[in-house]
Amino acid sequence: MQYYGYEMFREDIKELVSQIDFNPDAIVAISRGGLTMAHFLGIALDLRRVYTINASSFFNKVQQRIQISNIPELNGNQRILIVDEIVDSGTSMEKVYTILKTIYSHIDFKTACIFHKPTANFKPDFIVREAKDWVEFFWEVDIVKSMRERQ
Amino acid sequence: MQYYGYEMFREDIKELVSQIDFNPDAIVAISRGGLTMAHFLGIALDLRRVYTINASSFFNKVQQRIQISNIPELNGNQRILIVDEIVDSGTSMEKVYTILKTIYSHIDFKTACIFHKPTANFKPDFIVREAKDWVEFFWEVDIVKSMRERQ
Numbered sequence: 001m002q003y004y005g006y007e008m009f010r011e012d013i014k015e016l017v018s019q020i021d022f023n024p025d026a027i028v029a030i031s032r033g034g035l036t037m038a039h040f041l042g043i044a045l046d047l048r049r050v051y052t053i054n055a056s057s058f059f060n061k062v063q064q065r066i067q068i069s070n071i072p073e074l075n076g077n078q079r080i081l082i083v084d085e086i087v088d089s090g091t092s093m094e095k096v097y098t099i100l101k102t103i104y105s106h107i108d109f110k111t112a113c114i115f116h117k118p119t120a121n122f123k124p125d126f127i128v129r130e131a132k133d134w135v136e137f138f139w140e141v142d143i144v145k146s147m148r149e150r151q
Numbered sequence: 152m153q154y155y156g157y158e159m160f161r162e163d164i165k166e167l168v169s170q171i172d173f174n175p176d177a178i179v180a181i182s183r184g185g186l187t188m189a190h191f192l193g194i195a196l197d198l199r200r201v202y203t204i205n206a207s208s209f210f211n212k213v214q215q216r217i218q219i220s221n222i223p224e225l226n227g228n229q230r231i232l233i234v235d236e237i238v239d240s241g242t243s244m245e246k247v248y249t250i251l252k253t254i255y256s257h258i259d260f261k262t263a264c265i266f267h268k269p270t271a272n273f274k275p276d277f278i279v280r281e282a283k284d285w286v287e288f289f290w291e292v293d294i295v296k297s298m299r300e301r302q
Contacts, residue, residue, distance in 0.1 A: 006157045013294050029186075032193050032201045036290075039186035044294045050183045051221060052203040070202060070223045139187075143164050143195045 002133045004114075009138065012114050012128045013040045019126045020045070022110050024081040028072060030055050030096055033085040036139050037114060041083060049077070053100075055092040066095045071103065079108045086115040086131060090122030097122070153284045155266075160289065163265050163279045164191045170277045171196070173261050175232040179223060181206050181247055184236040187290050188265060192234060200228070204251075206243040217246045222254065230259045237266040237282060241273030248273070 026049035029038030035052065042050040051072035058065055074080060082100065087093050093111060101109055111124035115131035177200035180189030186203065193201040202223035209216055225231060233251065238244050244262060252260055262275035266282035 010293055010297070014298055017294075017298065031203070032190055032199065035180075035190035035193075035201065036187045039183055039190075039290050040294055042183050042186075043291055044298065048183065048207060049205075050186065051205065052182070052186075052201075054200075054202065056199060070221075072221045139190050140194055142161055143168075143191055146161070147165055147168065147195065 001136060002131075003136050003141070004138060006138050006142075009036075009040075009114070013037070013044060015128050016041065016112060016114070016126055017044045019128075020081065020110075020112065022079060022081065022125075024079045024110070025049060025077040026051060026074065026080050028053055028074070028080055028082045028096075028100065030082070030084040030092055031070075034083045037085055038083050041081070041112075053096055055096055057092065064089065064091060066091050068095055068099055071099065074100070074104050074107060077104075077107055079110070080104075082109055082111045084113050085137060086117075086135060087113045087120045087122055087124055087127075088117050088131070090117075090120030093124065094122040152287060153282075154287045154292070155289060157289050157293075160187075160191075160265070164188070164195060166279050167192065167263060167265070167277055168195045170279075171232065171261075171263065173230060173232065173276075175230045175261070176200060176228040177202060177225065177231050179204055179225070179231055179233045179247070179251065181233070181235040181243055182221075185234045188236055189234050192232070192263075204247055206247055208243065215240065215242060217242050219246055219250055222250065225251070225255050225258060228255075228258055230261070231255075233260055233262045235264050236288060237268075237286060238264045238271045238273055238275055238278075239266075239268050239282070241268075241271030244275065245273040 112126035263277035
């Protein structure tokens with residue numbers, strides 16, 4: 001188990017910004033995981049257009065299935081960065097990328113994540129870290145842990 | 152000018168969670184400002200359904216105008232929490248609330264923010280702090296300041 005704190009995240013966003021040689025017009029975050037990252041990146045890259053898309057994962061007997069909803073309206077953009085905090089199996093980001101590219105074939109999409117698992121079936125264009133272990137993100141544990149301690 | 156850091160935000164999310172006696176099915180964040188807050192609240196309230204809506208503000212000669220886009224699909228929900236980091240003039244949240252309530256009249260919407268200006272024309276149901284001064288949120292300044300220092 002690997003704790004991923006705010007200080008590390010802040011440095012990683014800077015690292016990501018230095019990697020992104022792409023000049024996007026907008027960001028699409030995969031909700032929930034990509035929300036905080038998209039907020040910070042939107043400000044660091046000075047992009048007001050931060051959109052989201054919902055990917056919910058469920059298990060259909062033996063297989064993991066991903067349902068995509070709330071596809072944003074992206075006309076008027078030329079280059080879009082799709083972001084998620086972690087590309088684990090790769091299924092969510094691969095599906096989001098494919099759906100958006102099918103609908104908006106004229107848009108140039110690139111993808112970014114903080115953590116990437118080498119075993120994933122999708123490799124984003126911009127990656128900060130390799131996920132070697134289970135990652136506990138600060139947005140997942142900082143609040144919940146201290147709420148438990150309070151009780 | 153008031154700096155608003157991550158530690159304070161973390162405590163404020165806990166405070167907000169203790170206020171929300173509402174049991175929402177989903178969250179709608181106003182993008183960009185409400186994104187980080189919605190991410191943390193989604194986890195703290197155990198809600199996978201975190202949606203966003205875009206409100207962009209522009210000045211039309213003398214008046215501030217707000218354009219709303221990317222209205223999420225909310226059918227299947229009964230109670231929804233609309234969130235934004237700060238209710239300043241109140242125009243964005245008032246407009247988002249009115250549009251969503253017009254389209255989804257069967258849904259019970261409540262609203263939450265971290266900072267509220269007493270002079271705003273809209274008062275959310277759940278508020279943590281009064282905004283007395285210009286607020287510098289950590290997601291706005293932590294990255295940008297240290298990127299400048301690097302140069």
